[in-house]
Amino acid sequence: MHKVPDRRTFLAMVAGIGVAAVAACESSSSDGKSNGAPAGTSTTAAAESQPLVEVPASPSFAFATDLSNRGGGEAAPIEDDYWIGRYQVTNAQYKEFVDGTARGAVPKYWTDGAPPADKRDHPVLFVSAQDAVAYCEWLTAAVGGWTVRLPTEAEWENAARGPQGYAYPWGDEAGTSYASGKITSKYNYNAVCAAYALATDASLASILSIGADGGVQGWIDHDSRTGFVYTDLYAKISAAGGYTTAVGSYPDGRSHYGCYDMAGNAFEWTSSLITASNGAEAGKQVHAVRGGSWYSTGRSCRTSYRGEGRDPGGGYNTVGFRVVATKR
Template sequence: MSINLQKVIIAVCAAATVSAGFAARTEGAKLHRFSTTIEKERPQLNEETKRLIASYRRDPSEANRSALRKQVGINYDKVLDRKKAKLEELKRTARHASKIQEMQEIVDEMVQNREARIDQSMRRFSDPRFRPGARYADGGYLPVLGASWNVSIAYTPVTNEDYAQFLKATGRKAPKDWDNGAMPAGKGRHPVVNVSYDDASAYCQWLSLQDRKAVYRLPTEEEWEFAAGHMPKDADFNCGERNGTSPVDAHAATSGACGAIDMWGNCWEWTSSSVEVSKAVAHGKTVMAVKGGSWRSPRTSCRTERKGEGRESSFAFSDVGFRVVREG
């Protein structure tokens, strides 16, 4: 096997949804205070899966694709079986029903989305951008493997420092937690929050005008999920542990499947996908999906696969920021 092919396999393994994404092992991972169901160990891709990935990369035939997909399914089901076993253990030993409910939600989601999760992994495997160095940032943006070929995502959420440049150039109104238009002291590297979906979209349009060679926009929910991948079991991030945001690189050892950081916790992130809600809830308002959880979220709410979380697009929230994708 060539050295380049071995490097590609390493990149594939890091990005695969069912292999728990890409993250450095963090022994001191801060689990949400109400959570005892998060396993710290991270499963390794076995040799058979690596062999099938190599075969598929050499010859992307239907036979090789089917063999790889079957193995990915086997790996997924092993993880699911461990979760089910943990659920049964909690039913016997847990003192609080909330712990059982937490694991039940994880198991239910894995069962419901099995085929979609496996398909996501396969789309990453077949992405032509799988190559050595594919996870290195180009101008602060990383390829979103599995999405359209020209889509990349920002390494971090937009920070207060970034947003201040936008405000200076456009004269747009500052977030409500800024004092007389000045960013909060000492929080330049924190994600900007208290910005509406409309504010975030305006920021993207401003970036597009600066570049003129690419289009900048908010990610769709699917693109965000491809970028994040499955949340690593030992992921370390800001949730349920402090009253407010932290610097975007405070937990840089934990990264998403694409290599971006601060994907989980700290602040929810706007997407361009709408959320279906009843008319009684929406009152004619547009509700947009947000992803990743925040500093005030339970750990399970931060999981990539969590669906249905949304905010009204015209409102701003103290726990919602955004991240930009570049197309082109």
């Protein structure tokens, strides 16, 4: 195992990944239940301040499924240990990069070059893979002896599944429930957003519903172009940067290695090129994105779910990123 990168350097130069989230989380607490609003949490700063977590090499790693989510996936050996971000990169962290370099595009939901005040500790969205790479290059230049980059798809899945090969970062059961207008969940996905929508506008019950296990009906019908996604409330949520939560808001959703939000909140860019099998990009060569988002179904948030990808030059209201560091 490599020695951990100099803590002071990473806390300062890797934009303090985790520190802002911990501060935000310590200011609120929750039992994980809400009337539609995402749960907050409280954490111990000493335990969570390390911005990256170490993941050992896995020379025998193979994807759990192929790109069509059928059967076993291909072998993708991971020959070296690596460090992966405990948290997704936040709006506040990305702003430091934009202000310091003038290289990254400003996300469209920011105002006057700044993120919404209540979303500083949420994952940054509408950032292209190209801008995410530029962010990593900026950090690499500041951190001696280490290369900061996007994870490969294999590295991402390996970190999310853990040595147990879990279906979700925390285990094999989603553990979501919905009753009496309240949702209990270990992660932020479309049922959490749907619960908020129903609590905000009771009339949406005519098109939107949530099952006892967190399954959502009436989210979108692509053929008829109907469902919640075509409502004014959804347009408002999307324009504000999506229904994200502060990174680290779901402590029960931590992975084996200690990463937060590897299910839901925001899809994450990887450096791997794939031919997409899902979504509008199906059949196109794109960069793989993993983990699901606030918009995604629970199935899309499973650690084995593959086939989603995006044009590396585009920005999307469901896609953010986290970083990996490797010894040069």
